[in-house]
Amino acid sequence: MVRRSILSSSALAASLLFPFPALAQDAPQDDPAIPQAQANTGEIVVTARRREERAQDVPIAMSIVTGQELARTGAFNLNRLQQQQPALQFYSSNPRNSAINIRGLGAPFGLTNDGLEQGVGFYLDGVYVGRVGASTFDFVDVERVEVLRGPQGTLYGKNTTAGAVNITTKAPSFDWGGQAEASYGNYDFMQFKGSISGPLVADKLAVRLSTSLTRRDGTIYDVTTRTDVHRLDNVTFRGQLLWRASPNLDLTLAGDYNVQNPLCCVQIYARTGATQRPLSRQYAALAAAFGYTPPSLNPFDRVTDLDAASNSRQEMGGASLTANWDLGFVTLTSVSAWRYWDWKPANDRDFVGLPITTVSQNPSQQKQFSQEVRLASNSGGKLDYTIGAFYFWQKIDTQGSQVQGPAASRWLLNPGNPPFLANGCATLTANACNPSVLNGLTSTNTIGFSNKSFAVFGKLNWQPIEGLHIQPGLRLNYDRKDGSYVSVVTTGAGSTTLNADQRGVLAPQSYKPSFSDWNLSGDFTVSYNVTRDINAYATYAKSFKSGGINLSGLPLDATNNPILSTQTVKPESVNHYEIGLKTQFLDRRVTLNIAGFWTEVGDYQATVTNGQLGVIRGYLANAEKVRVRGFEFDASFRPSDRFRSYLNGAFTDAKYVSFKDAPCPPELSGGTTVTGTQVPSAPGTPGGLSPAFCDISGQRLPGISRFSFAWGGEYNVPVGNGEAYLGYDASYRTRFSSNPSPSAYTWIGGGSVHNFRLGYRVEDNFNVFGWVRNAFDRDYFELLSAQSGSTGLIVGQPADPRTYGITLSKTF
Template structure:
């Protein structure tokens, strides 16, 4: 299915609706929420809908106002000189979009790749950073209820009971600040309320899909203390079949709970306490080999091993050991808002988060090559933000201080099996002697290197990083006249990082090989002053699995970021703006073993962006449009390269970091949403992005495994040129007591490279997805029953590609196939 098909579908739906009975709609007045009413971060006091939806009753006037906190205060989205996409939590829930990677279907310009919770990657306008190396932080700033999330994996929870999601495109270097060279994702949950409300919903579907979600809120002490409790459970059978034992892999099994207290003892003071717990305990995550080099093929052929299908859409894996992912997250935050003077507010956000990820997998075969592998992470962070907001007739000002402490440890383990010697060295033999196999040549090989030599050998790589980040920032929106506003903002950030890498090789039976006799050359060479380790069996093992390695590195640096924007508002329904923004992401430390061509540290990433935008409301706010044109120049973009140690078992594979000299992003974003007919709401948005690596002479080379390939002038990876999202919602009132509603959503993404080196087989082809739903509810929305179909046309597409054994060997995860089910909701008040 392609964009033309989507246009036809929406046209048919619009034509059907044009003759339907009218449904009345209402609008919320625009404007900015002032400081006279206390509201905590991320939620409008007016409780207006944060995304364009139609209300149940009232005069047919227009769309609800979109309230955002993109400038750390509540205001209408039209007032903000930033290109953004905003989706309400209710819209996400009704569309059945509950995972963070689902957000991209409503926010063109952003892509989310999730091979596993730990290997999560966000990009905006083609700019983003992988989580493969723990030393690299995201280029997209992630925020939950005003709290910065230090790792991309911390965002991997179900989206439930949300107020809205804001995607801010381009550098947000002043108020969000840390690591927002690409943009920011700002998630806001719903507030506790002094009015009793409760909701519960359950969903059942094919593939054994089961989900329960609910929330309850209300007063604990009238007028003073309110609470809110939210929970969810999601389960779904795995979409991959393990050829080895017939089990299902890549299942979903997660649950979470969030509790809140909102204390408002006086009109000028509020305190919000949030405590969260979430856990994923899943048979996950495999991304089987889909493309591999001749060297790996020769190894398989020597062992007389035939892999599971290389076609990712056959959804086959072959694993003879446990595949498992356990992720746990605990968090608590306190937000205080105090109106200490007229139109002046002090805000404090204090937060602590603890995230652990414990993945276990094998070598993607039923051979005993590496029966157990995985990188376990333990991440703890503490953050404190203190800021003041001042509203004046002449200006709006924000100033503040920010501090973040992160303590991250990593434990990579690779336990070798009895077949690794035959597979590794047999492959070399097979390339020289095409007839050689384990049957006819194995006895000779195993006489030299018996299977027991490497069986049980363990390679542990322990890493840690402690980092401190401190920042001071300020921003002023000057009201130059009734039509012109000037925004100026500046932030200084300084970071201190202390990291260590320790790798050890233990176990196995190195002396079981007759070649171990060569180890006497090492002390002999020491006596002669010559390094002879490379000629010994220990040296050979270093070249197979990696030897002992130890490094401790410190780094500290600081830099400025900021923004200047000029807005022209000839009337209440128009905002034309031009802006210049400077983004900064600190440099870091490679948390992996590095060789000669990859330094232990990498430079900071800097982005300079120019943007021109126009936002409008039309036809008494029955139509809203937005257009932005931009160019962003990035210096020293942080990207992955491979471990340049020439090991035969390249692990940790493509994991080290380098800086791409210059990257240019150039494109446009357009959005429109409106009431096309009574009861019919249409939306359409598209993003075009031309992302190019202008200066990249040191790119990884698939053939030589050296940083010698010149990709200057080539397309940046993970940067689709086109992303499109369209949709229609139609509702029909039946005898004043019931409401029939339907929805149709369409998402298109053009093709893009999935890895920095553009290796053959690492390209994700264009794809599009159609989701549909049909439901019935009572007029007061006390109950709701609906049916859904996701990926209606069963589109085949790749959700993620990663280097598996080394550069040129790629594993891929197929995207969700067609699914269907039903949802039942109840609302109480």
């Protein structure tokens, strides 16, 4: 640990203290050596406000990473990109159950609920992608990735209360050219990327074709099936056709097809913690009753013993038609898109090698259509504007199932009060000691969801005096969501007549929630260009995230009937304040952007659970108020053409201001629920009294570190016709909670990850380099979670160990 800290400190010191020679030289306009989000030369063109602008002039806290840098750092998907972006968090227990958060906000921590939308919009070439699972795919032929921080509701809609990730791919070219890249590494990692572009009809019709193939063996070994899991197996194809119909009209037809089949995802034994369930029903006693021990008590031995099928196959694709028509005083843009998403999972949701829950899966199919039309002024004078309309239609069909196995009765049901018989039960007739009570108990769930949304919006940019910009924006939005949830529960004998214990584990439910609402949101920004290279701004935004409907089953009342009042959740209401300063100096060789923000969210949408034994997915509810505040900085240092470095950082204070009826953490769960004037027992008291709910006001939101940093750089020396180079990238974050209600058992410790690369390149023609990621082989968790039923078992998803390999690319 000391050795790692010394290396980290040395690298950081080198980044900050390296001398700055040759400051009078012209700064290069496009440096692929380091992330453009940090190496901003001021000439990068972005579309963060739905028009092309110089990045440093946009009064938004944002980061831009070019496709060249994505390739050089090995950040070929969003999970890897987050290591370079301190304010960005990405969590994924499997592709469907993924979440993108910015500044700690975006999606509730927990398993995905189809009836709820994300708070961070994910966009591909201007098309909103309605399923966040698409964000787990590889970046293919990317021009740049823009990460916009803070509410973007005026121009990007209700799905962007926390920010947006905007991916722009490379456009077809009227000059023939292409690129091929191949990588090989340990765990039999293989990746190939290729693209080709050129004219079909000179100056009229151009095509671009690109593909990506990624394979890697799994990093966790299943001793039961003798296979490795957590593999990489991604295939992507993308094609674009550009028709220059006239000098002022371009039409682009794009299509993509993607398949991901990673044979994942598992969470393995991490630790145990005391709950308030009776001691005979906590993990140690239950495991002993079956004579069970996990294959290893050290999760970083990376072994598991799954006794149920595992799969996470998803398929995604779509087509879009984008038209840009320059009418002189305005440009008319139309984006028409259709997309689909097909999810075919299988999971071992009891996380142990015992047949407790033998099937837990929710295959899902989504289709979406969207149409956006915008008018953007071309004057560039005192008044610019963007106005538009947006329509979105989405349909989701899900076929869920959950099956209990022969070990479920003993694991889930109460064996009675001691003294126990030899079989561990108080009586011979106890249901807990009769495997047939729950064996084969099956819940078959048919879930439907439809979503229609329409919006009109506008954004002005008025410059009353030179350098001063006043920029108001408004968006009027309508939403309608309709759903259907039907759960049919049968016993192992096929009967729908259930006893109390069976209904307590899997209860039949049938309900049809709906939600509709109009909402007006907006923002107001004042910015001032002190000089061409110094831009200050202040923003207030009033935003919202659409209300949702519960489509993962409802909590049960005392008689095990669904509580219908929990069918819907209220919209989130967001008040956001931000000030920022974007600067460049020393002939643009130094860039320093800083931002401070304060965000308050009313009726924050959270995932909660209850005491029902068979509950795996939880349901949705509203916390009264959440507050997130902090500051960020992005800095790049360019002392010469030989050396580049960057340093980014974020401080984020995210907490529940008021959440008085929150789910309790594991150490306060599983006991007899208090009534009347009873007082809950101390945390972790076996057989104690548990509160019906917990007041977690003032406690921290899950998934967000108070401090996070990213730093690195590259040094090169001329060799022959090219240059040899050494690159380094690192990230550090402090500890964070991995449970919606902070628990002593689910804090993930802080630490740093270090990546290196050493290579040789000839301009933009040829490049070969070796790389190592997580160079010091740090063991850490991406996620921790508690096994359902308050057994005290804590399971985790280990991050990738050290990986290394070589990459060769050629441009032609």
